[in-house]
Structure formats: structure tokens, C-alpha cells
Amino acid sequence: MLRYLPMIVGAICIFYWFKTRRPDSVIASANPRQSARSTRLGLLPVAQLNKELAAPPEPELLAALAAARSGDWRSVADRFAGTGTDWERRSIYAENLADIAAADDSWLLAWEKARHDDPDAAIVRARATVKLAWRIRGDYSASHTSRKQFDGFHRTLVRSREDIARAAALNPGDPTPYITEIWTALGLGYPHGDMDHLWAEVTVRAPHHFEAHFSALQYWCAKWRGSDDLAHAFAARAAAGAPLGSLMSAFPLIAWFEAHFDQTVKASAYRSAELTSLVDTALADAAAAPADHPRLAELRHLLAYFLFRQRRYDAALEQFLLVDGYVAALPWAYYGERYYGAIREATVRKARRANRSEPTRPHSS
Template sequence: MDRLIVPVLSLVVAIAFYAYKAHRSRGAAPARTPRPAGRGKQSAGSVRLGFVPPERLDADRDQPADPRDGAVRAAVRAGDWQAAATYLAEAGGDWQERYHRAGQLAAEAAKDDAWLLAWRQAHPHDPGAALVNADALIDLAWAIRGNGLGSTVGEESARRFHEVLHRARQACAEAQALGGGDPSPYIVEMALAMGLGYPHERMRELWAETEKRDPYHLGAYTRALQYWCAKWRGSHEESFAFAATAASRAYPGSLLTLLPLYAHFEYETSQDDLDPDEYYKRPEIVAAVDACLADVAAAPPHNRRVPQVRHFLAWCLYWQDRYPEAVEQFRLIDGYAGATPWDYASDPVKRYTEIRDYCADRVVEAGV
């Protein structure tokens, strides 16, 4: 792979990584202001329940860091590509874990790819190295673009963005040819489907290849949902239909019941005249939350995808005035605000703290 990045871009890779993964839509505050206090102030109820003070919240993660991730990222920064190869290979046939690990490595390669070049030179046909290469190019493309709406992207940035995405498309094809039963290269390409505007038929082909390799891959579903959202290449109707299909295929513990909540969230945040205090109380959304609660309860407790779902549940339960249940979710995710829905706000920590503390105050007042 060519040298990926100029020094100035290294300053924005971390921000762009979240833009690429989450594609934030807007940062407006909720229609219902939970409490007037600003960031840095913790409510009495929150303190009483032992929640983490705002200044100690992690705005970059949705859960505690995995020591293995940190160790391998430090190793590759020191040039140890063998550590990367071992780390990726140890995921085995757990495709969701492999996808996660490839993303960790890609984030490092987008900053400095010397170790990846060495890996590829030593093993030109290594499927893991090819996967990381493709993912890193997409990280770079989103770094160039930035995390704003399309209307805010300058002409030169837009040109370079699409140039790198076209390079990434070739890299995805290579990774897919080498990847065998691994769905990860197809999931990675879904970011290209958004950025390059793939027609629906091509996206369906990508999805078919992904689904036959892992029909319950949560990361694949959430990535595809973004494509089908109106803000990218689909419509509200198509995103709701995709989410409903996912939920219909869910088995207890699969976490696919997250998809309807995600689709409703994307719709609500795209409608300026919609009151979330009313919207989330619709019977079909209450039922979707109940289904998701049961799904999470059936999932293995150490499943790294569970916190992502709990963050969404906390958000929805708040709007449904189900404060004790929301507090239960906050107890299990507290300390971490680097997740959707909080990261759609201009200040994720403030958004998280406001809603968490509002729920805590209601629970303490009620003596629950």
C-alpha cells in the first residue's frame, strides 16, 4: 500500500474514525431538556446512586478498553507486524471478533502504515493483511472528508475523498478474493457503498455475500442500516423495512433487535419537527424496546456488543419515562459515553450526563 497519510491528517484520524463508523447526523439537544445544569455538574440523585462524575467519563469508548487491543496497537506502532498477524488470526472463525480486531489494526495503519507494508511484503497473499489494508484506506478517506455533512465538505477534500475510496474499492476486491468465508471484507465495502453511492442492486449483492457467511453479524446489520437510511442512499421506509427483517430473524441473545431502535433513532434525529418525548412512546417502539431488553438478557454477559445495545436502551427508556429500567442500563454502561446515541450530539458527555442524571433523580425521588 502507498504511504497512507501526510502529517496533518494524523491529527484528525481519531475524529474521522468515529465519523466513518457512526456517520453522525446532527448535534441538536433533545426537545425535552433534562435539566438546566451544564457540563461538569452532577445531580444529587446521580451522586447518590454512585454514578461516575462527568469529568471522568470516557468520551471515546462505549465500554472498558480490551487490554489485548491496546497491547497489539502498541506493538504495531513499534513496527511488530507479527503481533498484528497473530492477533487477527486468534479470532479464528468468530467473524464479529475478527471484524473488530481488523478495525483496531486499520485505525493504526491509517496513522502509520510502515508495519502493514512490511506484513504485506512478507506475506503478499495474507487475507488478514489485505483486510486491514482495505479498512485502513477507508479510514483514511473519511479522515480526508471530515465528519461534517456533505454540504460542508470542500471541493478538494471531496475530490481526494473519492480518489481514496476508489483505491479502497480495489483493496476490498482483493480482500474478498483472499478472504474465503470471512464476511469482513464485504462489510468493510459497505462504507464504500455509502461514500460512492452504490446502486441498490450492488448493495444487495454485498449483503447477500455477507449474510451467507454470517447471517447474525450485528456489525454488518448496523453498517447496512446506515446505507438504507434516508441520509445516505435509502429512505426511511427502506431503513424501517431492513430493521424489521433483522428483528424477525433474531434469536435470543443475537442482539439483532437493536435494529428497529436504531432505525427509529435515525428517523427521529432527522425530523426537526418531531417531538421525541411523544415519538418514543409509540406502542410499536415500546414493544421494540421490550423485545430488545429480552434479547440483551439472553446474551452472554461478556459479549463486547452488548454495551452498544445498552446505550440505545438507556436512551429509549428515558424517553419512555421508564426511569428505573433506564437506571439499570446506566449502571451497566456507566463511565463510557463514546457510543450512539450520545455521539450524535455536539457534546456526547453532556448529552449522556444530562439524561443519566435526570433518570437517576427521578428514581431517587420515587424511592425506588
């Protein structure tokens, strides 16, 4: 997904306490204002950072979204069909189109009427129903959410199961309906056994699907339906034996971050042998990934953060140069663009490379 968590990261559900937790003291010790060094490197001022995306979207996706907003469902259908069996891209298209349909589905209704059994329209509908449920619930904690909101949330999530089942029946090889259901499982509180069954449906179709793993890891986190131990175990299984370039190395880092992001962590913990090894593996994973992998930037954002924490400032700067301009990714999604700016400025100040004359940043990948 180009937007994180919805995923935690805005569109699906960011808990109120995410917003009120204070990040560690680096936000106070590093100035997020644009420095001359950052300007020379081509890094953007904080005010110009894109807070909705983790990386630049592909032109075909932008065209599909524009067509949806204008009501041109035929153009949407043609571009969606172009994703074929590229399941990662397909889920990105479904996610972003569903975001529009959850607010105004007139174009989707026209698509469904003209092509009743189109599996592409069906998966957009399923995702839109899940998104609508989370919108009804709202972004705040349970104590700040009304009974009416909760009732509408649960009623709509229950309804989403019918839409998901229909999308799965229309395209049996597609993992996207089952990935969509992870957020239904999270909201309705599926038992662990039911989640295991759902996960098997995903992995038999797409064993290294990034969004699927991200979504499932959220389910297994302590803040939702699992625990720190279950989240770490899930992440370790995801990374074990995964081919380089699959980006599965992101998940042990995410699990570690989820377990510690709201705690005071000693600086030395970031430089432990275990975490250093995880970062080194992730660096190799990113280097081996196709340059156009739609999730590569999300791993690079994580690497920029952890490399900074490990005082590997030149390596951190390399990652910032590759992803700068977009901040809808962990860890910035929890803390905001000023936190990103603070860490980035501290990196620029400390990196040896930034003190030398050099060309501006390369294009994001």
C-alpha cells in the first residue's frame, strides 16, 4: 500500500494514543529546519514533504485515481486490469481506489452495473467496505469512540465478509481478497486459529507479499490481537529463508519497532549484535530488490531510522537521499514529518559525506 496503515499510517486506523505518545529526545536535540547542507544535497524542506505516500506513485496508478475521481470507470478498469498477476501492484491499486470509493462510489456502482462479475470491481468493492468500516469507527481510542460508531463499525465489517468472499470466488488465484480480510479479522477480533487459516489462504497464493505481511504483523502485535512474542515470531518466520530482494527482512525490524516505539530505549540497544545483524540483512535485501519494487521505499525508510540509531550516519544518509520527499512510512508515520525532519537533519550534520561537496540526491527508487 502506498499509504501506511491505513495501515497505522493514516487511512485505516491510527489510534489516538499513537498521536499523543512522545517520541524520544532526539526530536528536541535535532533541528528539523532545513540546513544549508540539506539544501545542497537536494533534500526537501519539512513543509514540502508528502505525508500521504511513502514513495512516488507510478503514472498509471495516478491516472487510474484521476479517472475514478472524474467518474471514468472504464479507464479505471483498463488500468486495473493491467496489473495482471502482479499481486503487490494489484493490492496497491485496490487500496487506493477503495480509498476513493469509500467516500464516493458512484463510479464503482456504474462499473459493477456494466460488468456485474468483474473480479477487479469486486475487490475494489470489498476493500471499500472495509475502509468504510474503519472510517465509521474513527481514529480515536475506544474511550473516545461512541457506541453508535462501534455498532456501525462492526456491522460494516461483518458485511465486508460477503464482499470479500465474492471477490475471492470471482478470482480464485488472487490473494488480495484474503489480504483485505486481515483488516476485518483485526477489527472483529478473529481467534488466532481463524487468522492462521486466513493466512494460509494468502501465502499459498503469494508467499512473500509485503502488504500481506505488514497487515498480518499488525494483527499479531500486542496493541491488537497478539503479543510482542507472537509478533516477533511471525516476523522471524517471514524473513527465514525468504529470497534476497523479497523485502521480508523488513518485518523483524518492524516487530522490534512496534515493541519499543512507545518506550524509553537505551541507545546501546539499537547497537546490539542482534539488531545490527537484522539491519545488515535488510541492507542486503534492499540492494537485491528490483529498483521498481513498489515497497522498496518502505524498507529504506526503516533503514534510514535504524542506521541513524546505530550511528551509521553515512549509510543512513544514503537511504534518506533515496526516499526523501515522502514520509508516510514507519517510523515517521507514528511521529509525524517534523520527527522525520529532525532525524534527517541530525543525520546530515553527523554524516561525513554531507560535509563534502557533492551532487544532489539521486532519484527516489
